[in-house]
Amino acid sequence: MTTSLADHFRALPDDGLMALIRLRPDLVIPPPSDFSALAHRAQSRVAVARALDGLDTFTLEVLDALRYTRIGHTTSTESVLTLTAASGVEAARVRGAIDLLVQHGIAFGHDSALRVVGAVDEVCSPYPAGLGRPAAELDPLAGALVADAARLRRTLLAAPPAARAVLDRLAAGPPVGTVTPASLRSDPDSPVRWLVEQHLLVAVSRDAVELPVEVSLVLRRDGGPLGQLHPDPPQVQTPTRDAAQLDRAGAGQVLELVRNLETLIEAINADPPTVLRSGGMGVRELRRFAKLTGVDEPAAALLVEIAAAAGLLGEEIIDNKRVESVFLPTVAYDVWRAFGIAARWHRVAVTWLTMTRAPSLIGQRDDRDRPINALAPELSRPGAPAQRRAALQVLSELPPGATIAPSDVVDLLSWRTPRRVSRGAAAVVEANLAEAALLGLTGFDGLTGFGRLLLDEVVSGSIDTDDPLGLHAPDGAALTGSAALLDTLLPAPVDHVLLQADLSVIVPGPPEPTLAGELELLGVQESASVHRITAESVRRSLDAGYTAADLHALLARRSRTPVPQTLTYLIDDIARRHGGMRIGSANSYVRSDDETLIAEVLADRRLQPLMLRRLAPTVLTSRHTPARLLEALRDAGYPPVQEDATGAAVLTRPKARRGPPRPSWAHRGIEDPAAAARLSSPRLAGVIEQIRRGDAAARVARRAPVTVRANGTSTASHTEALEVLQQALRDKTRVWVGYVDSHGATASRLVRPVSMGGGYLRAEDERTEMLHTFALHRITAAAPEDASG
Incomplete structure (x- = not known):
C-alpha cells in the first residue's frame, strides 16, 4: 500500500x-x-x-x-x-x-x-517481460493443450514455417498481435488461422490474437523465461584519430558557421521577410535565404532558429491595422557582430545547447498534416536540451580523439534510456549530431576539445543560460575556457588585404571588425576570402561619404600589394563624374553647372516619362519624387547625386533597421527542469529536515480518528485517505469511505472505486448496484475493507 x-x-x-x-x-x-x-x-x-x-x-x-x-x-x-x-x-x-x-x-x-x-x-x-496470460484464462481448449506437454511440443513441431515465424515474433513480445478478421474466417492459407485452430493462439477479439504464456515459455526455453537479457551496453566501434585533427576540423566549421550566420542575417536585413499569421517564416523565404547564404535548407533553418533563440533576430510591426510584421535583426546582432569569431561562436553554441526548439522538425507535417515552418510555435520541445546533452554525453565519455558513428550513438542511447529513444527519437538523435557537426562541436564524428569544454560548462552551470549573449556581463566579449581554446585554433584576425590586378581583394584570414565593415562597403563578396571592387561598389562608397582621396588612402593602408593602376583610374573616373549632377525636391529637380549636360538630359527620349521642365539653363524640375528621378537618371547612364535643402550631398549609407527581439522561448538548462535546481548537499539536508519535522508535526497534530465503520475502523489525514483510495483503485478492491454530505452530516459507505479525477471520486456500491460520486474535498477518511477494527 x-x-x-x-x-x-x-x-x-x-x-x-x-x-x-x-x-x-x-x-x-x-x-x-x-x-x-x-x-x-x-x-x-x-x-x-x-x-x-x-x-x-x-x-x-x-x-x-x-x-x-x-x-x-x-x-x-x-x-x-x-x-x-x-x-x-x-x-x-x-x-x-x-x-x-x-x-x-x-x-x-x-x-x-x-x-x-x-x-x-x-x-x-x-x-x-512480453509474456501473455495463462492459456486456461484465455480459452479452455488452449488450457487443455498446454496441460499436455508432449502434445504441445508435437503441435509446435508441426507448425508450418510461416506459422512458426508468427509464434517466434509474438514470443519475443508483446504477445498480442492484430490480424484482419477475414484471415481468421475465410483464408485457408493464413498461418494465424492455423495457429488459432490448433489452439496455440487465442482470438481475444475480432482482430486480435494472444499467445498464452505457457507457449511463450516453451519457445523461450533456450534463452530463459525472460528471453535474452541485456546486462551490458552494445559493443560499438570507436576508431581513434589525432585529437588535434578533430579540433582543426571543428575550427574550420566554426569559421563557416559564423560567416553563414552573418550572411543570412544580412540577407534578412536587406529584404525582411513577412511573419506568417501562424508566427513562422514562409517556405519560399527560407529557400531564398538558403540560396543567398549558400547552404541547404535544413542548415538555413537551423541558423534562423538559433538567431531567433539567441536574440539576434526579432520582429517589427509594419502595419498596426492589418497586424503585419517582418523579421529584422536586433540591436543585439550589432553587439554580437562586434565580437571576435570565438566569442560569436560561443554565444551561438550555448544558445543551441539550451534552446527548447527542434529545428530538425522543419518541413515535416504536424497533426493536421500541415508543414511546420521555421520559427513556428509548433517547434517548441521542452526536452530538446536534454536530448542534445545525452547525445553529446556519449561522445564526451570517449577519450579525446575517439570517434563513433551516429548509428552507434543511437544504439548506446537505446540501451541507456530505451523509454526515451524510440524509433522516432532515433532520428532526433542523428539530427542533433548533424547539427553539432554544423556548429563545429564535433569533427569526423568525434567531440572536439573546445566542444567538450563547452558541454562541461553548460552542464555544470558555470554559464548564465538566461543571458546567452553576455549582454549584461561586465565584459560581454570576455572568453571562457571553451572560447579561449577555440581562439587558439582559429587564424588570427587580419587588418590587411591583397589587391590583385583583376580588381579582386584577397583577405588572407578572418578580417577584423573594422576591415570587415570597409570591405562590405567597398567590395562585393564572392567567397569567404575573396571580394571584388566594381564600379557600383565604388559609387556606393562615394555615396556613403568617402572621397576619391579617402579611397586611395584606404587601399594604400590596407593592401600589402601595390594598388593596381586600373583600380586607381576606376576610382578617379567615377569620382570625377560623381556628384556632377544634383537632385532635389520640386517635387524634385535636377541642376548642374554644365548647361550642355542639362540640355542633353532634357532632350533624352528615355527620360520623357519624367516630364522634365527647364526652369533655368542649369535647372530642370519633375513632378516625380527624388528617389524615382535618381533611379531613372542612373538607369539612363547619368551620374547624379542627391542633395538636401541646403545643397549638401545626401549620404546614402543605408540606415540599418532593427527590430525588437522575438518573445523568446525560455532557455532551459541542459538538465531537466527538476534537475536544473542543482540541489546542493546543504539544501538537501534542509529539505529532508523540513520533511521530517512536518511528518512529526502531522503525527502530533493529527486529529482524532474518524469512524467509518461500526467496528471502529478509521484512517487519519485527508492525504492518507486519498492514498488509500488510489491504491484501492489500482487493486480494484473495496474501501470504506467517510465523507461529509451536503447537509454537513458525516456518513460512511462501502464502495469499490471506479475512477478518480477532476476533484471527484466515482465509486460503485455493490450492495445497491449504484454509482456514487464523492467530492474529494468532502472525504474525511478511507480504510480498506479488510482493515482491523
Missing part, C-alpha cells in the same frame, strides 16, 4: 533520502509537507514515468521480472534470481539492478517481501 511506501521513506536514513532526491529531484519541487505526501508524489503516474525514463534496459528487464514473479502484491529477490539464472546473468548484477530500483523508490520492502509501486503497471506494458 502507499502507506507502506511512506513507511519505507520514513525509515530511510538521511543519506538514503539524499540519494533518492538526487535521482528524482522532481519529488521535492516544491518540498512535500511530510512522508505521506512524498510517497503520494513518488508513485504518481507522471513521477514514475519520469523515473523509469532514466533507467537502462537491463534495470527495466529486472523490473519486469519483479512484476512477473509477484504473488498478490509481493515478490522476493530469490524468485527473481531463480528466473534470471536461466539467462546466464550473474546474481550480483541482478541484485544491483534491484538495489537501483529501490534507490529510485520504484520498488521497496525486504528481500523476502518486495513490492513495486502501483503506477508502474499503469505506465509500463501490461505484459511483463
Whole structure:
C-alpha cells in the first residue's frame, strides 16, 4: 500500500533520502509537507514515468521480472534470481539492478517481501517481460493443450514455417498481435488461422490474437523465461584519430558557421521577410535565404532558429491595422557582430545547447498534416536540451580523439534510456549530431576539445543560460575556457588585404571588425576570402561619404600589394563624374553647372516619362519624387547625386533597421527542469529536515480518528485517505469511505472505486448496484475493507 511506501521513506536514513532526491529531484519541487505526501508524489503516474525514463534496459528487464514473479502484491529477490539464472546473468548484477530500483523508490520492502509501486503497471506494458496470460484464462481448449506437454511440443513441431515465424515474433513480445478478421474466417492459407485452430493462439477479439504464456515459455526455453537479457551496453566501434585533427576540423566549421550566420542575417536585413499569421517564416523565404547564404535548407533553418533563440533576430510591426510584421535583426546582432569569431561562436553554441526548439522538425507535417515552418510555435520541445546533452554525453565519455558513428550513438542511447529513444527519437538523435557537426562541436564524428569544454560548462552551470549573449556581463566579449581554446585554433584576425590586378581583394584570414565593415562597403563578396571592387561598389562608397582621396588612402593602408593602376583610374573616373549632377525636391529637380549636360538630359527620349521642365539653363524640375528621378537618371547612364535643402550631398549609407527581439522561448538548462535546481548537499539536508519535522508535526497534530465503520475502523489525514483510495483503485478492491454530505452530516459507505479525477471520486456500491460520486474535498477518511477494527 502507499502507506507502506511512506513507511519505507520514513525509515530511510538521511543519506538514503539524499540519494533518492538526487535521482528524482522532481519529488521535492516544491518540498512535500511530510512522508505521506512524498510517497503520494513518488508513485504518481507522471513521477514514475519520469523515473523509469532514466533507467537502462537491463534495470527495466529486472523490473519486469519483479512484476512477473509477484504473488498478490509481493515478490522476493530469490524468485527473481531463480528466473534470471536461466539467462546466464550473474546474481550480483541482478541484485544491483534491484538495489537501483529501490534507490529510485520504484520498488521497496525486504528481500523476502518486495513490492513495486502501483503506477508502474499503469505506465509500463501490461505484459511483463512480453509474456501473455495463462492459456486456461484465455480459452479452455488452449488450457487443455498446454496441460499436455508432449502434445504441445508435437503441435509446435508441426507448425508450418510461416506459422512458426508468427509464434517466434509474438514470443519475443508483446504477445498480442492484430490480424484482419477475414484471415481468421475465410483464408485457408493464413498461418494465424492455423495457429488459432490448433489452439496455440487465442482470438481475444475480432482482430486480435494472444499467445498464452505457457507457449511463450516453451519457445523461450533456450534463452530463459525472460528471453535474452541485456546486462551490458552494445559493443560499438570507436576508431581513434589525432585529437588535434578533430579540433582543426571543428575550427574550420566554426569559421563557416559564423560567416553563414552573418550572411543570412544580412540577407534578412536587406529584404525582411513577412511573419506568417501562424508566427513562422514562409517556405519560399527560407529557400531564398538558403540560396543567398549558400547552404541547404535544413542548415538555413537551423541558423534562423538559433538567431531567433539567441536574440539576434526579432520582429517589427509594419502595419498596426492589418497586424503585419517582418523579421529584422536586433540591436543585439550589432553587439554580437562586434565580437571576435570565438566569442560569436560561443554565444551561438550555448544558445543551441539550451534552446527548447527542434529545428530538425522543419518541413515535416504536424497533426493536421500541415508543414511546420521555421520559427513556428509548433517547434517548441521542452526536452530538446536534454536530448542534445545525452547525445553529446556519449561522445564526451570517449577519450579525446575517439570517434563513433551516429548509428552507434543511437544504439548506446537505446540501451541507456530505451523509454526515451524510440524509433522516432532515433532520428532526433542523428539530427542533433548533424547539427553539432554544423556548429563545429564535433569533427569526423568525434567531440572536439573546445566542444567538450563547452558541454562541461553548460552542464555544470558555470554559464548564465538566461543571458546567452553576455549582454549584461561586465565584459560581454570576455572568453571562457571553451572560447579561449577555440581562439587558439582559429587564424588570427587580419587588418590587411591583397589587391590583385583583376580588381579582386584577397583577405588572407578572418578580417577584423573594422576591415570587415570597409570591405562590405567597398567590395562585393564572392567567397569567404575573396571580394571584388566594381564600379557600383565604388559609387556606393562615394555615396556613403568617402572621397576619391579617402579611397586611395584606404587601399594604400590596407593592401600589402601595390594598388593596381586600373583600380586607381576606376576610382578617379567615377569620382570625377560623381556628384556632377544634383537632385532635389520640386517635387524634385535636377541642376548642374554644365548647361550642355542639362540640355542633353532634357532632350533624352528615355527620360520623357519624367516630364522634365527647364526652369533655368542649369535647372530642370519633375513632378516625380527624388528617389524615382535618381533611379531613372542612373538607369539612363547619368551620374547624379542627391542633395538636401541646403545643397549638401545626401549620404546614402543605408540606415540599418532593427527590430525588437522575438518573445523568446525560455532557455532551459541542459538538465531537466527538476534537475536544473542543482540541489546542493546543504539544501538537501534542509529539505529532508523540513520533511521530517512536518511528518512529526502531522503525527502530533493529527486529529482524532474518524469512524467509518461500526467496528471502529478509521484512517487519519485527508492525504492518507486519498492514498488509500488510489491504491484501492489500482487493486480494484473495496474501501470504506467517510465523507461529509451536503447537509454537513458525516456518513460512511462501502464502495469499490471506479475512477478518480477532476476533484471527484466515482465509486460503485455493490450492495445497491449504484454509482456514487464523492467530492474529494468532502472525504474525511478511507480504510480498506479488510482493515482491523
